[in-house]
Amino acid sequence: MVxxxxxxxxxxxxxxxxxxxxxxxxxxxxxxxxxxxxxxRAGSPARAVWHLLSGSxxxxxxxRGGEAVAIHQAQAGEYFAEAxxxxxxxxxxxxxxxxxxxxxxxxxxxxxxxxxxxxFSREWxxxxxxxxxxxxxxxxxxxxxxxxxxxxxxxxTEGTGPRHRYVLPTTLKDLAATLxxxxxxxxxxxxxxxxxxxxxxxxxxxxxx
Amino acid sequence: MVxxxxxxxxxxxxxxxxxxxxxxxxxxxxxxxxxxxxxxRAGSPARAVWHLLSGSxxxxxxxRGGEAVAIHQAQAGEYFAEAxxxxxxxxxxxxxxxxxxxxxxxxxxxxxxxxxxxxFSREWxxxxxxxxxxxxxxxxxxxxxxxxxxxxxxxxTEGTGPRHRYVLPTTLKDLAATLxxxxxxxxxxxxxxxxxxxxxxxxxxxxxx
DNA sequence: CGTCGCATTGATATCGCTCAAATCCGGTGG
DNA sequence: CCACCGGATTTGAGCGATATCAATGCGACG
Numbered sequence: 001m002v003x004x005x006x007x008x009x010x011x012x013x014x015x016x017x018x019x020x021x022x023x024x025x026x027x028x029x030x031x032x033x034x035x036x037x038x039x040x041r042a043g044s045p046a047r048a049v050w051h052l053l054s055g056s057x058x059x060x061x062x063x064r065g066g067e068a069v070a071i072h073q074a075q076a077g078e079y080f081a082e083a084x085x086x087x088x089x090x091x092x093x094x095x096x097x098x099x100x101x102x103x104x105x106x107x108x109x110x111x112x113x114x115x116x117x118x119x120f121s122r123e124w125x126x127x128x129x130x131x132x133x134x135x136x137x138x139x140x141x142x143x144x145x146x147x148x149x150x151x152x153x154x155x156x157t158e159g160t161g162p163r164h165r166y167v168l169p170t171t172l173k174d175l176a177a178t179l180x181x182x183x184x185x186x187x188x189x190x191x192x193x194x195x196x197x198x199x200x201x202x203x204x205x206x207x208x209x
Numbered sequence: 210m211v212x213x214x215x216x217x218x219x220x221x222x223x224x225x226x227x228x229x230x231x232x233x234x235x236x237x238x239x240x241x242x243x244x245x246x247x248x249x250r251a252g253s254p255a256r257a258v259w260h261l262l263s264g265s266x267x268x269x270x271x272x273r274g275g276e277a278v279a280i281h282q283a284q285a286g287e288y289f290a291e292a293x294x295x296x297x298x299x300x301x302x303x304x305x306x307x308x309x310x311x312x313x314x315x316x317x318x319x320x321x322x323x324x325x326x327x328x329f330s331r332e333w334x335x336x337x338x339x340x341x342x343x344x345x346x347x348x349x350x351x352x353x354x355x356x357x358x359x360x361x362x363x364x365x366t367e368g369t370g371p372r373h374r375y376v377l378p379t380t381l382k383d384l385a386a387t388l389x390x391x392x393x394x395x396x397x398x399x400x401x402x403x404x405x406x407x408x409x410x411x412x413x414x415x416x417x418x
Numbered sequence: 419c420g421t422c423g424c425a426t427t428g429a430t431a432t433c434g435c436t437c438a439a440a441t442c443c444g445g446t447g448g
Numbered sequence: 449c450c451a452c453c454g455g456a457t458t459t460g461a462g463c464g465a466t467a468t469c470a471a472t473g474c475g476a477c478g
Contacts, residue, residue, distance in 0.1 A: 061349055071349045086338050114334065121330040125323065128337035129295050135344035140270055140280045142351035143389045145467075147434070171456065180352045185434050187458055354435080356466075380424065394466055396426055 023120050027109040031102050033057075039094035039102070046084035048104045052076055055100025056169045058177075059092045070177040072135075073097070075169050079127055085110055097170045142180050147189040148198075150179050155199070155208055163200070165207040232329050236318040240311050242266075248303035248311070255293035257313045261285055264309025265378050267386075268301045279386040281344075282306070284378050288336055294319055306379045351389045356398040357407075359388045364408070364417055372409070374416040 033039055039050065042061060050057075052074050059072040059080060071092060074080040081090065084107050113120045141153045159166040168175060176186040190206070193199045200209045242248055248259065251270060259266075261283050268281040268289060280301060283289040290299065293316050322329045350362045368375040377384060385395035399415070402408045409418045 069349055069352050071345050071352070083338055083342050086335060091342075114331065115327065118324065118327065118330070121327070121334065122323065125330065125334060125337065126295060128334065128341060129292055132337060132341050132344060133292050133300070135341060135348060136280050139344060139347050139351060140278050142348060143278050143280070143386075145389075145433090173456065177352075180354075182435060183457080184436085184459085188434085191458080354465090382424065391467060392425080393427085393468085397466090400426080 023113055023117060024105055024109055027106055029104040029106075031104055033096040033100050033102065035096055035099050037096045037100075039096065040081070040090050042090055042093045044090055046081070046087050046090050046107065048106050049082055049084050049110055050074075050080050050094075051103040051105060052078050052080060053101040053103060055102075056097040056174075057100055057102070058095050058097045058174065060095065061092045068177075070174075073169060073174065073178050079131075082128060082131065085114075097174055138178075147179075147181050147185050148193055150181070151186075151189055151193065151199070151206075154179065155206065159207060161207075163207040165205055167205045232322055232326060233314055233318055236315055238313040238315075240313055242305040242309050242311065244305055244308050246305045246309075248305065249290070249299050251300060251302045252298055255290070255296050255299050255316065257315050258291055258293050258319055259283075259289050259303075260312040260314060261287055261289060262310040262312065264311075265306040265383075266309055266311070267304050267306045267383065269304065270301045277386075279383075282378060282383065282387050288340075291337060291340065294323075306383055347387075356388070356390050356394050357402055359390070360395075360398055360402065360408070360415075363388065364415065368416065370416075372416040374414055376414045 031039075033055075039057065040047075054076045056076070057074040057080060058070060059074065060068045061071055062068055072080065081094065083091065114124060137157050141150050141157070144150050144153055155164040155166050172186060172190075173183040176183040179186060181189075190199070190201065194201055197209050200207050240248075242264075248266065249256075263285045265285070266283040266289060267279060268283065269277045270280055271277055281289065290303065292300065323333060346366050350359050350366070353359050353362055364373040364375050381395060381399075382392040385392040388395060390398075399408070399410065403410055406418050409416050
């Protein structure tokens, strides 16, 4: 497999704090997952919460026609499948969009710690709150009618620095899925916005002009 | 104002538990808000979390053109503005969509209780998890491309009983906003689905046929 | 009884989806 | 080193679903 990479620098604005996993030492399991590797499937027993160290993981549900619907894309530093603590089974399928490193946090151990460790509870509450805020932002973004407005919203809410620079986690194609657009529509919107001088693009990043 | 109505029956599947407010006795404030009454505005200091007893509250953010974007619609029994605990200011504006009764839970008191009362922490974690799950469902719903699929998704995920009966919280117009549709598109989709025998409608409710 | 907002339906415009094809780019194997 | 391959990226053409604009009915409420 892959050798364990250095942890990304801790950035409190966009990452979950590392404290949580420290308290679970000895009960966690480290996993390296190759691109397109399945971490868990919808319907299987919910055993663990996950902490993504590097790479990128997509969470999908599937419609009647079997078409994938992207409901979340976890980035380095984030937790995913938090609902495992209060659910019997996973409600979605997790797939590594790139080679990824992650820590498996067994649900029983997590529940124990939540019941006994106030610091741990506080951290978990903050993590859930942060995720909730992000989910609500995504709801807001998807409620916008035009593709260009969604791109603009993405930059304004997720971009960093004065130019609201947004670094692509993976590919534009994946980004299109999280924006509720086809990749063609996204390509065209970006091209048009660049033509109009609204945004600036470099390989792997987008920012307001 | 309005006389305090009877509390709705506690339904653990769709409501937040009443325990939380019990522990805050003496620090809460009851408020009756008329239709279109503003509970708080985006940008004002985040003083409290709210527990909605009856009625319906819409949470909005506003685009450049001043157009409202519905990001959430709180129902009786739910909490809203949970992020107040970890934020300086409200990120959205709350408006009563109907005459509503609610309890104001001051943020400092909430933080105290979270730091000292494990039961309270556990309840709050479950509340946040539930909200997060719902928000993710809404993301999934908004990612669906067709209006009919969104309606179907709504019934499947929010409907109750064998027929997935969904009781309209307020109006179809409000529902259209939460589905990311114009009200005309929703009307037409419902009419078409009923014509095709996919759904059944009565005043104030929709269900699968 | 008048008014206001919701519900509904019609006509038209438009944006994004679909299908299609060409190019680019990194990786792989000969 | 180069040919090949697969996936991402990009652009084109046409269509269809939804937005938009408009008009009407209807019920609640003052």
